[in-house]
Amino acid sequence: MPAAKSAKARKSKTGATKAAKASSAKKGKKQPKSKKSDKDSRPFRFYDNRQNYLAFINTCNEKSAISQRIAKEFQYIQPTPPAFRMFDAGMGDATVLSNTMRYLHHKHPTVPHFIVAKEISMEDVRIGLDKMVDRFSEHPSTILVLTNLNYAEAPKLMPKDVMTANAMNWREIKLEGSHAYNYKEQLESMHDVFAEGWETQTSKVSGNPVFKRPSVFVIYREDHQILLDSVIPRPGMQNWEYDFILASQPWRATTGAKFKAERIIVPLTRALAPGGRLLAIQSCGKDPAQELVKKFWPDYDSLPITRHHILREVKKIMGREARDFNIKEMSDKRSMFKYRMHALPSEIGGASIGTSTLFAAWNAAVYVNQIEDERVEIVLKDGTYLDTTSKVLNKHGGLWFNDETFVISRAK
Numbered sequence: 001m002p003a004a005k006s007a008k009a010r011k012s013k014t015g016a017t018k019a020a021k022a023s024s025a026k027k028g029k030k031q032p033k034s035k036k037s038d039k040d041s042r043p044f045r046f047y048d049n050r051q052n053y054l055a056f057i058n059t060c061n062e063k064s065a066i067s068q069r070i071a072k073e074f075q076y077i078q079p080t081p082p083a084f085r086m087f088d089a090g091m092g093d094a095t096v097l098s099n100t101m102r103y104l105h106h107k108h109p110t111v112p113h114f115i116v117a118k119e120i121s122m123e124d125v126r127i128g129l130d131k132m133v134d135r136f137s138e139h140p141s142t143i144l145v146l147t148n149l150n151y152a153e154a155p156k157l158m159p160k161d162v163m164t165a166n167a168m169n170w171r172e173i174k175l176e177g178s179h180a181y182n183y184k185e186q187l188e189s190m191h192d193v194f195a196e197g198w199e200t201q202t203s204k205v206s207g208n209p210v211f212k213r214p215s216v217f218v219i220y221r222e223d224h225q226i227l228l229d230s231v232i233p234r235p236g237m238q239n240w241e242y243d244f245i246l247a248s249q250p251w252r253a254t255t256g257a258k259f260k261a262e263r264i265i266v267p268l269t270r271a272l273a274p275g276g277r278l279l280a281i282q283s284c285g286k287d288p289a290q291e292l293v294k295k296f297w298p299d300y301d302s303l304p305i306t307r308h309h310i311l312r313e314v315k316k317i318m319g320r321e322a323r324d325f326n327i328k329e330m331s332d333k334r335s336m337f338k339y340r341m342h343a344l345p346s347e348i349g350g351a352s353i354g355t356s357t358l359f360a361a362w363n364a365a366v367y368v369n370q371i372e373d374e375r376v377e378i379v380l381k382d383g384t385y386l387d388t389t390s391k392v393l394n395k396h397g398g399l400w401f402n403d404e405t406f407v408i409s410r411a412k
């Protein structure tokens with residue numbers, strides 16, 4: 001990237017009218033709406049912001065910090081026959097999952113790994129599969145199951161509704177050969193089959209994408225089929241329980257605690273094996289990123305639902321059943337961890353911060369706080385957002401973020 005212009009130079013180019021618009025945006029005044037098609041005027045959807053997600057993953061170390069947090073959890077889990085069973089409640093681009101599988105191999109190199117990953121986005125499935133080829137190569141006794149079923153049904157790999165169950169698109173993919181190269185070629189040649197399995201339609205209720213057909217794809221190495229036979233899931237036959245369940249950034253921040261508990265955390269909790277652990281991770285703010293977005297939307301609480309709200313609902317829903325589990329809220333000190341945006345030490349605090357760094361910081365702050373496109377668009381029209389970003393970065397020596405976690409474990 002060429003050397004960036006100074007924030008001052010950018011400011012003079014943006015002009016006074018734009019600054020005025022931004023200041024009215026800050027005060028919450030209504031902006032004249034641009035003409036939009038029906039498609040554009042639909043509400044913000046969590047999974048639409050792919051480019052922001054991919055930019056965020058590559059400019060911040062959250063996914064690596066999450067992987068380190070997961071590794072701590074594994075010291076409490078002892079695998080039992082026939083396999084270590086993990087459920088990822090939202091694979092995303094599989095950065096976290098592939099790191100976790102790498103660590104799992106390091107810790108239990110000869111134990112079969114049965115990994116179920118739920119994902120609704122075909123793009124994520126495509127990117128995620130690419131990260132999996134090396135895993136099959138290093139850890140041959142891996143069974144990877146990809147599914148687009150919802151939270152309540154995915155752990156059992158079985159839709160509740162009989163009609164949906166009958167329409168199930170269940171496939172077994174046996175990887176041939178013995179090198180990562182062979183697996184990559186084979187999986188890439190099946191993109192159309194995956195694309196068909198992961199076709200979506202828009203939910204009339206939430207506006208979110210929902211599957212057209214329920215899909216379960218079971219992937220393993222053909223040369224390990226006999227060894228893995230008792231672990232390979234078959235349609236309608238399994239009732240899996242999991243040693244480890246990961247729910248990392250699985251929801252829209254402003255969705256209510258009751259919904260999160262009822263639709264996501266409680267069904268996942270019930271899928272834990274004896275001694276199994278569920279680790280949930282979400283953004284919690286009180287960091288420079290939230291300080292930055294507050295400069296533009298001072299009255300908006302971007303991350304209103306804390307782990308305490310969610311766990312209160314979980315306990316309410318589970319009632320006496322909760323006694324079989326250890327539901328840990330933990331102190332802030334134990335629950336929270338920090339991660340940062342990558343930046344060269346020489347970049348922050350100098351005469352000017354590079355434009356690409358400022359863009360990355362702005363993107364990450366707005367992304368993590370899940371600010372809707374409609375709100376962001378108004379501010380983007382004004383150049384001052386980069387100056388404000390620069391000030392926040394200089395004040396804090398960079399950009400960092402807080403995530404919080406909670407753990408639910410089933411008694412042995």
Ligand SMILES: C[S@@+](CC[C@H](N)C(=O)[O-])C[C@H]1O[C@@H](n2cnc3c(N)ncnc32)[C@H](O)[C@@H]1O
Binds near residue numbers: 093250
């Ligand atoms: C099921 S979730 C999380 C996927 C994966 N478990 C991970 O942590 O990256 C996938 C969606 O969550 C959102 N997401 C991921 N990380 C986020 C973060 N730190 N803050 C806000 N949203 C996030 C993205 O929109 C992404 O499409």
